[in-house]
Structure formats: structure tokens, C-alpha cells
Amino acid sequence: MVAIIKKPSELTKLRLCGTIVADIHRELKKVVQVGITTLELEQVTLDVLAKHGAKPSFLGYKGFPYATCISVNEVIVHGFPGEYRLQEGDVVGFDVGAYKNGYHGDAAFTTIVGKATSKLDELLVATCELCLTNAIKLIRDGVPVGAIGYVIEETASSFGFDIVRNYVGHGIGQNLHELPRIYNFGKYTEGLVLKEGMVICIEPMLTIGSSYNYVLDDGWTIVTGTGNNAAHFEHQVIVCKNGAEVISV
Numbered sequence: 001m002v003a004i005i006k007k008p009s010e011l012t013k014l015r016l017c018g019t020i021v022a023d024i025h026r027e028l029k030k031v032v033q034v035g036i037t038t039l040e041l042e043q044v045t046l047d048v049l050a051k052h053g054a055k056p057s058f059l060g061y062k063g064f065p066y067a068t069c070i071s072v073n074e075v076i077v078h079g080f081p082g083e084y085r086l087q088e089g090d091v092v093g094f095d096v097g098a099y100k101n102g103y104h105g106d107a108a109f110t111t112i113v114g115k116a117t118s119k120l121d122e123l124l125v126a127t128c129e130l131c132l133t134n135a136i137k138l139i140r141d142g143v144p145v146g147a148i149g150y151v152i153e154e155t156a157s158s159f160g161f162d163i164v165r166n167y168v169g170h171g172i173g174q175n176l177h178e179l180p181r182i183y184n185f186g187k188y189t190e191g192l193v194l195k196e197g198m199v200i201c202i203e204p205m206l207t208i209g210s211s212y213n214y215v216l217d218d219g220w221t222i223v224t225g226t227g228n229n230a231a232h233f234e235h236q237v238i239v240c241k242n243g244a245e246v247i248s249v
Contacts, residue, residue, distance in 0.1 A: 003171050003178070003179045003180045003192060003195070003198050004171060004173055004178055004179070004198070005195055005196075005197040005198060006173060006197050006198070006199050006238075007197075010103065010173065011197070011199070011238060013100070013101045013102065013103040014103050014104075014105070014172075014173065014199055014236075014238070014247060015238075015247045016100060016101065016103075016105075017054070017098050017099070017100055017101075017103050017104055017105030017236075017247075018105045018107070018236050018247030018248040018249075019105075019247070019248075020048070020049070020052045020054050020098040020100065020105055021096055021097065021098050021105040021106065021107045021236070021248050022107070022248050022249050023048055023051075023052070024044070024045050024048045024049070024096045024098070025094070025096070025107065025109055025248075027044050027047075027048050028041060028044055028045070028094050028096075029109075029111065031044060032086065032092065032111060032113060033086070033113065033114065034085075034086055034087060034088050034113055034114050035085050035086065036085065036086055037081075037082070037083055037084060037085050037086075038070045038072070038079075038080075038081040038082055038083075038084050038086070038092075039081045039082055039083060041068065041070060041081060041094070042066055042067060042068045042070065042081035045067045045068040045096050046067055049067065049098060052098070052100065053100065054098045054099060054100040055098075055099045055100070056068075056096075056097060056098070056099065057096075057097025057098060057099045057104045057105070057106060057176050058095075058096070058097050058176075061097075061176060063219075064078070064220060065080070066080060066081050067096065068081055068094060068095070068096050069093070069094070069095035069096070069108075070092065070093070070094055071092065071093040071094075071095070071221075071222075071230070071232065072084065072086070072090055072091070072092045072093075073090055073091050073092075073229050073230075074223050074224045074226075074227050074228060074229060074230065075093075075221055075222065075223050075230065076093075076164055076167070076205055076207065076213055076222045076223065076224060076230040076232065077093070077095060077167060077205060077222050077232055078095075078220040078221055078222050079093075079220075079221050080218060080220065080221060086113045087113065088113060088114040088115060088117065089112065089113065089114065089115065089116055089117030089118065089121070090112070090113040091110060091111075091112055091113075091121050091124070091125065091229045091230070091231060092110065092111060092112075092113060093108060093109070093110040093230075093231065093232040094108060094109055094110075094111075095107075095108035095232065095234065096108070097176060099176075102174055103173060103174060104172055104173070104174075104175070104176045105172075105236060105247075105248060106172055106176065106201050106234065106236055106248070107201070107234045107235055107236055107248035108203060108232050108233060108234035109129075109233055109234075110125050110128060110129075110231040110232055110233060111125070112125060118229075120208060121208075121229055123159060124161060124206060124208055124229060124230075124231050125231045127155065127156060127159040127161055127206060127231075128156075128161075128204055128205070128206040128231035128232065128233050129231075129233050130155055131151075131152045131155045131156055131184075131204035131206065131233070132152075132202055132203075132204055132233040132234070132235060134151050134152070134155050135148045135151050135152050135202050135204070136202060136235060136237060136244050136246060137244075138151055139194060139200075139202075139237060139239055139243065139244035140194070140239065140240065140241065140242055140243050140244065141194060141195055141196040141239060141240065141241045141242070142193060142194065142195075143193070143194050144188075144189060144190055144191040144192065144193050144194070145180055145181075145182055145183070145186065145191035145192050145193075145194065146183075146186035146187045146188060146189065146190035146191035147186070147188045147189070147191075148169075148182055148183075148186070148202060149182070149183040149184050149185045149186030149191075150185070150186050150187060150188045151188075152184045152185070152202075152204045153184060153185040153186070156204070156206050161206040161207065161208065162206065162207050162208075162209065162210060162211035163184045163185055163204065163205070163206060163211060164184065164205035164206070164207060164211045164213060164230070165183070165184065165185055165211065166213070167203075167205060167222070168181045168182055168183050168184065168203075169181070169182030169183075169184070169200060169201045169202045169203045169234070170182060170200065170201050171198065171199065171200050171201075172199055172200065172201050172236060173199055179192075180192045180198075180200070182200055182201070182202055182203075184203075184204050184205065194239045195239065196239055196240060196241050197238070197239065198238075198239040199236065199237070199238050199239070199247075200236075200237060200239065201234055201235070201236050201237075202234065202235055202237065203232065203233065203234035204232070204233060205230060205231070205232045206230065206231050206232075207224050207226070207228060207229070207230045208224075208226075208228035208229050208230075209224075209226045209228045210224075210225060210226050211224070212224070212225035212226070213225055234248075235248050235249070236248040
């Protein structure tokens with residue numbers, strides 16, 4: 001497994017991509033409300049990308065037909081925008097990417113529409129975000145990627161949630177997905193050792209109940225096998241000597 005160490009000039013370009021993704025997230029959070037369609041939210045992403053002179057990383061990627069992955073309730077990741085109107089209490093995840101100057105930005109968040117209709121949904125979303133926060137705290141030069149997965153899984157299980165094991169985080173740069181793979185489970189001392197200058201995306205995915213999942217007939221949408229809700233968070237970070245620089249904020 002070979003991971004790419006980025007040059008300072010590359011890190012500058014990646015930081016810009018990260019800020020574009022963060023801007024998309026801010027605009028989506030402003031308009032998420034009961035009654036809006038997920039296709040209208042897709043347009044928000046496209047408008048922000050256009051404002052920055054950037055292109056969507058996801059549109060056309062291996063045939064994916066949209067700029068935004070919008071995943072509602074039992075959809076874990078890769079949901080299609082459409083005519084569905086968000087309802088009170090929906091658990092909705094947004095995953096967006098931005099491509100500019102030959103480099104990619106990528107990050108995701110999950111939110112609850114309006115007022116939560118379930119305390120368990122609130123805990124699910126909060127725990128998934130905590131998994132990401134705890135993982136980022138670990139990152140620095142010399143830490144094995146297994147430690148990231150270990151902490152994510154331990155955090156999730158401590159609150160009674162299951163980790164999705166068959167979709168992973170990743171390196172990122174000139175390609176949307178690069179090595180290393182960042183699993184959401186693992187042994188603390190195993191895996192590729194992070195090095196200063198690597199750029200990676202950490203993205204825990206949690207489910208209520210079993211994390212068994214399958215792909216719908218569209219070839220993309222990943223749903224829980226139980227029909228229970230899921231959550232997904234992701235940040236893009238630069239590995240530094242003594243910590244992590246989160247660039248998707």
C-alpha cells in the first residue's frame with residue numbers, strides 16, 4: 001500500500017477545495033427544511049460550485065449522475081437527489097465533492113430535518129459525529145490507520161450503534177479516491193503508518209441495529225438491510241507532525 005505525500009503547493013490547492021466543500025455544507029444547512037425537495041438541494045450544491053469556479057467531483061464519477069449524494073433515513077450513502085420532499089424528523093446525509101485546479105475536496109454531514117421524532121435518531125447522528133471527532137484527535141505523523149478504525153468502532157459501540165464495514169475513508173488529491181483506505185474498524189497498532197503531508201478523508205457510517213446493507217437497482221444507493229436509519233460524517237484532513245489540519249471547515 002502506497003500513500004501519496006503531498007507537496008506544499010498541492011496542499012494549498014487541496015485547502016481551497018476543502019473550503020469550497022465547507023461553503024456548500026453551510027449553504028445546505030441554511031435551506032434544509034420540511035417540504036424542500038432533494039433535487040432543490042442538489043441545485044444548491046451546483047450553485048455554490050459555480051460561484052467558486054469549481055466542478056462537482058461526483059457528477060459523472062464512475063457514472064454517478066448527480067453532484068450531491070443525498071441519503072435519507074435508511075439510505076447509508078450514495079442516495080440520488082429527486083422529487084422527494086423532506087419530512088419532519090427525516091435523517092438526511094449530504095456528501096459533496098469539489099474539483100478545482102486539478103484537485104478534489106470531499107466531506108459529508110448528517111442532520112435531522114426540523115424536530116427529531118426519535119431520541120435514538122438524535123443519538124445516532126451525535127454519535128456518528130463524535131466518532132469523526134475522536135478519530136481526528138488521533139491523527140498525526142506516525143499513527144497507524146488501524147488506530148483510526150479502532151477508535152471509530154469503539155465510540156460507536158459504546159453508544160450501541162453498529163459500524164458499516166464495507167465502505168471506507170480514503171486518501172484524496174488529484175484523484176477523488178487514493179490510498180490509503182481508512183477503515184472504520186481495526187486494531188490500534190496495525191495498518192499503514194500515517195506520514196506528514198498525507199491528505200485523507202475520515203468517514204464513519206453508523207446504523208441503528210445491524211449494519212448489513214445492500215445496493216438498490218440503480219446501482220448506487222446503499223440502504224440498511226433492516227430499514228433502520230443511518231448516519232454519515234466525513235472530513236478531509238492533512239496529516240501534520242503533531243496533529244491534523246481539518247481543511248473541510
